[in-house]
Amino acid sequence: MKEISLQVNGKQYSIQLEDTSTPLLYILRNQLQLNSPKYGCGLEQCGSCMVLVDGEAMPSCRMPVSAFADRKVITLEGLLQEDGTLHPVQQAFVDEQAAQCGYCLNGMVITAVALLENNQSPDDTDIREGMERCLCRCGVQPRVMKAIRTAAQNMTP
Amino acid sequence: MKTSTSQSRRDFIKSAGCLTLTFPLWTSCELAAGENAVPDSSLPRSLSRHPYISAWLQILEDGSIRVYTGKIELGQGIRTAIGQVAAEELYTHPDRITVHLVETGVTPDEGYTAGSGSIINSAMSVRYAAAAARARLLTMAAEKLKVKADALTLEDGNIQQDGQPVMSFAELLEGKQLEDKVDTPPELKPKSDYQWVGTAFPRQGIEKMVRGKEVYVQDLRFPGMVHARVLRPPAYQSKLESYDQVALEQRVHGLLKVVTDGSFLGVITEDEYQAEKAQQVLKNTSRWTRPPALPADQPLHEYLKTLPARKESVENKGNFTDGGKKIQASYFKPYIMHASIGPSCAVALYDQQTLHVWSHTQGAYPLRGALKEVVGLPEEKVHIIGVSGSGCYGHNGANDAATDAALMAMAYPGRHVRVQWSREDEHGWEPYGTAMIVEAEATLTAQGTIDQWKCELWSDSHSTRPSGDPGNLMTAHYLADPHPRTSYGYSGGGYRNADPYYKIPNLKIDAHFFEGPLRVSSLRSLGAYTNIFAIESFMDELAEKAGQDPLAFRLLHSEDKRAIAVMRKLEEMIKNQPVLQDEGVGLAFSRYKNSASYCAVAARVRVEKNTGHVQVQRMWAVIDAGEVINLDGLINQTEGGMVQSASWALKEEVRFDEQHVSSLHWATYPIFRFSDVPEVEVAVIDRPDQPPLGAGEAAQAPATAAIANAVYRACGKRIRHLPISPEKIKG
Numbered sequence: 001m002k003e004i005s006l007q008v009n010g011k012q013y014s015i016q017l018e019d020t021s022t023p024l025l026y027i028l029r030n031q032l033q034l035n036s037p038k039y040g041c042g043l044e045q046c047g048s049c050m051v052l053v054d055g056e057a058m059p060s061c062r063m064p065v066s067a068f069a070d071r072k073v074i075t076l077e078g079l080l081q082e083d084g085t086l087h088p089v090q091q092a093f094v095d096e097q098a099a100q101c102g103y104c105l106n107g108m109v110i111t112a113v114a115l116l117e118n119n120q121s122p123d124d125t126d127i128r129e130g131m132e133r134c135l136c137r138c139g140v141q142p143r144v145m146k147a148i149r150t151a152a153q154n155m156t157p
Numbered sequence: 158m159k160t161s162t163s164q165s166r167r168d169f170i171k172s173a174g175c176l177t178l179t180f181p182l183w184t185s186c187e188l189a190a191g192e193n194a195v196p197d198s199s200l201p202r203s204l205s206r207h208p209y210i211s212a213w214l215q216i217l218e219d220g221s222i223r224v225y226t227g228k229i230e231l232g233q234g235i236r237t238a239i240g241q242v243a244a245e246e247l248y249t250h251p252d253r254i255t256v257h258l259v260e261t262g263v264t265p266d267e268g269y270t271a272g273s274g275s276i277i278n279s280a281m282s283v284r285y286a287a288a289a290a291r292a293r294l295l296t297m298a299a300e301k302l303k304v305k306a307d308a309l310t311l312e313d314g315n316i317q318q319d320g321q322p323v324m325s326f327a328e329l330l331e332g333k334q335l336e337d338k339v340d341t342p343p344e345l346k347p348k349s350d351y352q353w354v355g356t357a358f359p360r361q362g363i364e365k366m367v368r369g370k371e372v373y374v375q376d377l378r379f380p381g382m383v384h385a386r387v388l389r390p391p392a393y394q395s396k397l398e399s400y401d402q403v404a405l406e407q408r409v410h411g412l413l414k415v416v417t418d419g420s421f422l423g424v425i426t427e428d429e430y431q432a433e434k435a436q437q438v439l440k441n442t443s444r445w446t447r448p449p450a451l452p453a454d455q456p457l458h459e460y461l462k463t464l465p466a467r468k469e470s471v472e473n474k475g476n477f478t479d480g481g482k483k484i485q486a487s488y489f490k491p492y493i494m495h496a497s498i499g500p501s502c503a504v505a506l507y508d509q510q511t512l513h514v515w516s517h518t519q520g521a522y523p524l525r526g527a528l529k530e531v532v533g534l535p536e537e538k539v540h541i542i543g544v545s546g547s548g549c550y551g552h553n554g555a556n557d558a559a560t561d562a563a564l565m566a567m568a569y570p571g572r573h574v575r576v577q578w579s580r581e582d583e584h585g586w587e588p589y590g591t592a593m594i595v596e597a598e599a600t601l602t603a604q605g606t607i608d609q610w611k612c613e614l615w616s617d618s619h620s621t622r623p624s625g626d627p628g629n630l631m632t633a634h635y636l637a638d639p640h641p642r643t644s645y646g647y648s649g650g651g652y653r654n655a656d657p658y659y660k661i662p663n664l665k666i667d668a669h670f671f672e673g674p675l676r677v678s679s680l681r682s683l684g685a686y687t688n689i690f691a692i693e694s695f696m697d698e699l700a701e702k703a704g705q706d707p708l709a710f711r712l713l714h715s716e717d718k719r720a721i722a723v724m725r726k727l728e729e730m731i732k733n734q735p736v737l738q739d740e741g742v743g744l745a746f747s748r749y750k751n752s753a754s755y756c757a758v759a760a761r762v763r764v765e766k767n768t769g770h771v772q773v774q775r776m777w778a779v780i781d782a783g784e785v786i787n788l789d790g791l792i793n794q795t796e797g798g799m800v801q802s803a804s805w806a807l808k809e810e811v812r813f814d815e816q817h818v819s820s821l822h823w824a825t826y827p828i829f830r831f832s833d834v835p836e837v838e839v840a841v842i843d844r845p846d847q848p849p850l851g852a853g854e855a856a857q858a859p860a861t862a863a864i865a866n867a868v869y870r871a872c873g874k875r876i877r878h879l880p881i882s883p884e885k886i887k888g
Contacts, residue, residue: 018410022430030429035376036369040498041580042433045823048498076369090367097359097789100797101232101548102366103499109367128831135823137498138232138548139800140793141834 004069008032009078015065024060024068025049028075036076036106040135047107047134051075057114059133076106079113089113092151093144100138107134112148121152199342203227204282207265210293210335213286214243220314220327222247222254224283227267228275229258229519230362232548233853234790235275237360241353241786242280246287246346248311251353252361259521259543269520269622271551271679273753273851276786281849288343290335298329348784348845355845357789362545374517374544375502379573382504383413384429386436387561387576388422389586390635392817393676394448396420397635401442409435416568419637420445423565425574436579450815451674458489458594458878461615466669471652475663477609481600484702488597488691489878492589492675492811494820496828499547500583501554505566506573511538512566516559517546519622524556526625531560531633531640532567550801552622552678554578554587560632581821586631589811590680591617591673593651595691605703607714609663612655612691617673619650619683631676645672650683654858657692658748659714675813681801682854685749686861693745693862694877697869707866711746719755719781719844720748726779726840727757739764740774743866745859754855755781755842758799760835760863764872769883771868773803773835778856780839783847791852796837798856804829806861807881 002020006013008028015027023042028034028051040048042061049061052074079087086094089112099105108131115122115130122130127148136144200208207213214224224243230236236256244251257264267279291311298316299306301324308318315322316329348354365372390397397420405412411427412435422443424435452460504515512534518524521541529539541559549555562576578586594615602608627633627640634641652668680686700710708728715721724746736742744759759777764770776799785791808827812820820826861879868886869875876885 018428019430019434022428026428026430030378033378034369035371038373038375038499039577040500041822043580043822043824045580046498076367080368086364086367093367094359094364097357097363097793099232099360099363099366100234100793101498101546102363103232103373103497103547105363105366106369128834131831133830135498135828135830137496137550137801137828139797139804139829139834141800141829141831142796142837143793145831 004065006065006068006073007070008073009075017065020066021064023062024051024065024073027065028060034075034077038103038106040103047111048104050107050110050134052110052114055114055117057111076109079109087113088154089116089148089151092147092154096143096147096150098140098143098147100140104134104136108136108144112144112151115148116152116155120156122148200339201278201281201285203265203267203278204285204339207282208338208340210286210290210337210339212265213283214290215334216326216330218327220253220325222249222314224254224256225264226256226279226283227259227265227522228270228279229517229521229543230545231270231517231519233275233794234360234787235270235279236362237358238276238786238790239280239283241358242284243287245351245354246284246291248291249314251358253314258545261521261525261539261541266522268523271519273749273853273855276849276851280786284345285339285343288345289337289339292343293335293337294326294329298324301329355785355788355843358787359789372545373499374504374515374546375499375577377504377515377544377575379504379506382573382575383425383427383569384432385423385425385562385565385574385576386432386579387582388436388439388443389582390420391445392448395445397422398444398446400439404442405435405438408438414569416565418564419639420635421564421632423561425565425569429577433579448816451813451817453813453815457491457592461592461594461671461673464671464673466615466671469648469668469670471666471668472656473665475609477611477663477665481608483598483600484699485596485598486695486698486877488595488687488694490593490687490690491879492592492677493680493805493809494584494589494811494826495550495553495587495680496826497547497549497553497583500578500580501558502546502575502577503555503559503562504573504575505559505562507566507570511540512563513540513542514559514563515542515544516555517544517549518555518559519549519552523623523625524559527623527627527630528560528563530627531630532563551590551680552588552620554583556623557586557631560630564632584821584826585818586676588621588676588678590686591619591677593684593687595687597691597695599695599699601699601703605705607659607661607699610657610661611665613667613669614652614655614684614688615669615671616648616651616684617671617677618646618648619679620647621678622646645670646678650679653683653688653750654685654692654747655688656751658717658720658751659711660716661714675811675818682749682857685747685854686858689745689747689858690862690865690879693747693859694865694875697743697866698875708744717748720746722842723755723757723779723781726842727759727777730777730779730838730840731759734761736761739766739871741867741870741872743863743868743870745862745866747859749855749858753850754783754852756795756855756859758856758859758863760803760860760867762864762867762871764868764886766872766886769886771807771881771886773807773833773864775836775838776803776860776863778839778860779842780852780855781842781844782852782855783850784845785841785843786849788841791841792839794852795839795856798854799837799860800829800834802857802860803835803864804833805857806864806879807833810880
């Protein structure tokens with residue numbers, strides 16, 4: 001057994017595991033029982049498994065958990081305020097009903113949060129570019145774009 | 158409304174939020190053999206089969222209401238729509254209503270969640286059952302309070318008198334349920350009094366999703382749950398010769414069991430990543446027989462026409478003469494895949510001689526019928542619990558993953574076994590939407606109207622869903638005692654919408670059914686997609702020959718006022734659109750199944766002639782789905798339908814080599830990304846006085862045809878073979 005220390009959603013974890021090549025995704029979903037990052041392709045092609053790593057949106061399905069030691073990992077669960085209030089991006093997705101099946105929603109919200117961190121008033125081209133790595137099969141991308149515009153407005157001080 | 162029984166002695170069901178509920182079987186909710194099974198034809202089909210109120214709704218001890226549906230939520234918002242109709246008839250806020258998705262032995266058997274039928278059958282059954290419940294609650298309350306029923310009303314879970322609540326539904330029922338049989342349509346709440354139905358009532362599920370709550374079958378966790386993967390063969394017909402157990406034991410931690418049965422090869426581990434590794438080790442070390450080669454060396458549309466085919470005459474009316482100039486065109490659609498973003502998944506547990514399977518199947522009951530044969534258990538020992546999954550858009554890998562999990566749980570009893578398909582498993586083994594060919598020929602009258610229309614189409618099956626037949630479970634083909642595919646399935650989907658919804662005096666349609674090289678089944682809108690792509694492309698071609706505007710030409714051949722209304726509305730939406738150099742606007746219309754929703758779609762595209770790149774800039778749809786239940790749900794389905802269809806039209810084609818499918822991930826089967834997605838706009842024509850028609854499949858077919866027509870207008874290239882790729886634009 002090896003031990004890896006991991007910081008997820010502000011909490012410090014010491015993970016015991018046999019195989020340190022295990023991708024972060026499986027640790028988050030199985031050991032830490034977090035539902036939000038989803039298995040989609042295991043190939044970093046679809047964005048379902050996105051997490052924030054030191055503020056940057058990154059896929060978690062391939063990179064071994066050991067690569068994330070001592071970095072700050074945030075998932076959808078960690079975007080909530082302590083009283084359970086949604087992050088403005090999460091709230092915008094609810095307000096705009098920006099989902100059908102919602103399986104891609106994790107990657108959409110995480111990527112949008114990172115996008116708005118770097119660009120507080122993105123235009124449509126910026127949004128498309130920023131969201132390019134996230135796939136949606138139901139075809140809700142127009143609603144996702146709307147949700148991001150709404151979130152940007154609501155986050156402007 | 159007739160009522161034949163009053164309450165049962167059945168106790169209240171305790172309110173429970175978990176996914177596993179052990180219930181007695183509701184045998185009394187289904188019609189017993191010999192019971193009068195000739196229902197009023199005006200009742201929804203599902204209600205005719207399950208006519209008791211308690212099959213559809215029950216009052217819980219805490220006063221909340223649980224509604225039962227035989228359907229599953231897969232992103233189409235059916236859970237919300239069903240809650241809305243129940244809320245309306247019971248004058249109770251939708252927040253007090255929970256909807257229990259399909260579960261064998263618990264909910265009504267409503268077959269499949271497919272064909273845009275969930276509103277028409279399930280939501281309407283719930284509406285009638287809830288209306289019957291309202292009448293019964295009022296009668297019971299009147300008796301109890303010794304007042305006239307018309308002095309009472311329902312309000313948010315309570316009986317009211319003079320505007321004041323006098324008792325809750327739960328107090329009135331005193332632990333009983335409403336067992337009345339609904340055999341004639343009850344009096345429904347006047348639509349003018351509606352509070353929730355027809356509005357854009359938000360889906361509660363979306364907040365759960367953004368919070369990372371447990372939503373999908375992929376999210377289920379049980380104490381002691383173990384993880385499993387199955388190694389699929391390298392080709393459809395390969396047989397397993399050997400695998401290396403030693404290598405597995407050396408390289409995989411926590412290996413619990415290798416499950417083999419003929420050419421079925423599965424592995425169970427404690428840890429999920431170790432299961433994934435085990436699958437790779439098996440892939441690298443197993444040996445398989447070499448199968449016959451797939452026909453990868455010739456153009457698919459040519460190959461498919463060489464296959465033996467069964468011919469069926471679909472339509473033959475009027476007289477055909479040799480006179481008139483014949484206009485001909487041939488259209489082709491390749492194999493396309495459902496390509497769910499979340500690959501299929503299932504959890505199974507074999508415990509105390511009962512097999513429990515949690516699945517995102519579109520048909521829990523039909524799956525049970527097939528699965529019991531595979532595992533050799535009596536029906537009552539197979540319990541299938543429907544749990545939401547990633548959007549599937551038809552028959553994807555769900556049933557096969559459920560079968561995988563069931564087989565491994567049987568071999569490893571007492572613990573929950575979770576099977577997760579990989580991306581490659583889903584892309585390579587799901588049943589695709591079949592390739593199709595449509596050859597059309599027409600003549601015009603001197604006045605420029607259509608005189609003769611002949612169409613020949615070629616198609617494989619459009620449903621190989623389980624339907625109680627183990628031969629339809631792909632996993633079962635590979636067992637030592639295999640269940641081979643015995644039935645061809647449902648071919649009727651091949652000529653869905655092959656009959657143009659236009660006034661044509663002389664019409665002949667023949668269908669040819671082949672068995673193609675790839676596994677196929679139902680994909681959203683079935684053959685309507687290809688048939689409407691062909692018809693609506695051909696209508697534009699004929700309009701041009703007739704020297705007419707495409708929309709005017711369609712209107713000239715339309716008789717149905719609702720069809721005309723959606724086209725007129727579309728015309729209004731696009732009339733002032735600026736169209737620049739290299740841009741074009743195209744449109745198309747269809748009435749899904751020629752009996753369901755009306756939908757007209759327009760697309761504006763920009764074509765770069767040098768590169769062949771087509772950008773779909775904007776799409777518009779007008780939809781008339783009859784009575785609107787959830788306005789935003791309808792708009793969302795229509796928007797998504799257009800975007801998905803645009804992706805099919807421009808990007809998608811399942812490729813294969815001699816051995817097997819080679820489109821195994823998103824790089825080899827690209828779909829739309831954000832940079833490809835058009836802006837969308839949907840207008841809804843609400844017809845509250847008409848029956849709801851279902852809307853999940855209305856937009857796809859006209860959307861692709863509108864794009865093809867727009868491409869022609871932008872660059873003069875008529876693309877008749879999908880996808881509309883840069884090579885074809887340049888070629």
